[in-house]
Amino acid sequence: MESKVKGLYIVLWIGILLMALTAPRETGATGPRLTPELFESEETIKIFIYEYPPLTTFEMPNKGLCSEIVLGAFKEAGVKVKIENQVVKSLAMYSLLQDNEAAMIGEKSDFSEDELKQLVFMPCYIMKGVYLYYKPRHNKELRWYGKLDNLKGYTYGALEGEDVTTYEKAGIKIKTVKGGILSLFKMLQAKKIDFLGVADIRGEWFVKKHFQKEENNFAKMKVPVWEAPFSIIFNKKHARSKEISKAFTEGFHKIKQNGKYIEILEKYGKK
């Protein structure tokens, strides 16, 4: 009798163990969360951006100057859009080209000739390239007068992958820096390079944010180096491409006329 009870006891335990092993599991800590925002794209057009302060960034109200211009133009046109920051430029481009999203904000020079065929560019802001130098390193003002030969013998700080042939031809020494533009500014401050090239609005922003106490020590050379538009880029393959690019044109025209465009520029210290 006792051995039968013992046997039953063992069978029961095996049963419980099997139940425990085959029992359905709870949903995991790595789990999908289905929020309404995930399905918003049906009505809302997404405009992708990447971190490019102060033009498109998490760090400014309304996600930066160009995001604010784009939002303002679409608001005037009565089209609902949402700015989505992909942080990484290549990911914003991937969303536009591979996921066939409607639009992003960026630069034309980042796309290949083939890619350009499916895109429409509408400039929101014209960036001006300038050379910056660090005053404590130089006794006199650095000037280039639009000719690189005037900077012969000085050291230019370049980002990895940057084409520096024109500088080399002008007898300018090159120091290549890994990382982003902030690393270049640090090299400039450390007096390891003499000058760097940057869009003026970005240069001002970096100095203000990272070198606040030394703001006056960073100086711009007088003649601008280049001009390049920062644009909203529409994907022709998107089903609503024509409708939304037309709406943007109309809205952009309106904000330029009613003074909102200038208002936004002034907020960022530009006109």
Next chain:
Amino acid sequence: MKKTNIAGIILLLQVLIFGVTFTALAAEQIVEFGSSETPPFWSEHLPEDGMAGEILHAMSSEIDVKSVIKFIPLKRIRKDLINNHVGNPDNFAGQEFSAVIPIAVFRAAFFYYKPNHKKEIIYRVLGDIKGYTLGVMRGTLIDIPFFDNKGIKVEQSHSEISLLKKLKNGRIDLCSLIKLSGIFEINKLFPKDVGNFVHFEIKGSVSPVTIMIDKNHPGGKELGKKYDKGLKIIIENGKYNKIIEKYYGKKKIPPDWFMQLEKFKYMFR
């Protein structure tokens, strides 16, 4: 040999063994993380604790850290807001961390079973699944009325397995799962019927798989930096890709994988 000599040798050996073990343990920092079963990302039934587990162990071994994953039911883990965790930080709202390190990404998908539908289901937008019954994991749907209003009936389940069984039996028309987990479970549950399960990725559903170090963990920030370094090493030496390819297939890592990882790294910096 005298008995005292033998005893002396044994004692010496014991001291040596203890010394070696102690030195090894002292050199290696042990860090514990809590996780719930989420195969194939985290699972005590898979080699090296699953795909993300293997990444964690590989990066740990590069920085002389031993990471231990304790598997706990999700209900308990969600209430635990004082220990280190792995997974999606969204599930631990309210807890503060000194470091969150994204180590992988996942995306959600809708699955359906073809033989149960005469008409093919094609999902692009939510309106495409109006009138269908959608199975979801309990706790993953944040706003049920939102789906009701869209004409989608929602049925909640407690496990992926239960959802997939309901899907095959025709009790639900579609179910939402982590894409990789869904594919993994279908292969395990219905190996001869894999081709009949169709899935649609949900756009914008990419989320991070992270390791989270609680803000009160001693030296948490520094530990986070060490883990980050370990991750960088295994990405550079190719170990990372080999682990991911075990689950996705050779050269089948999603093309945006590393861009997404960089994005989440920025967001949790």
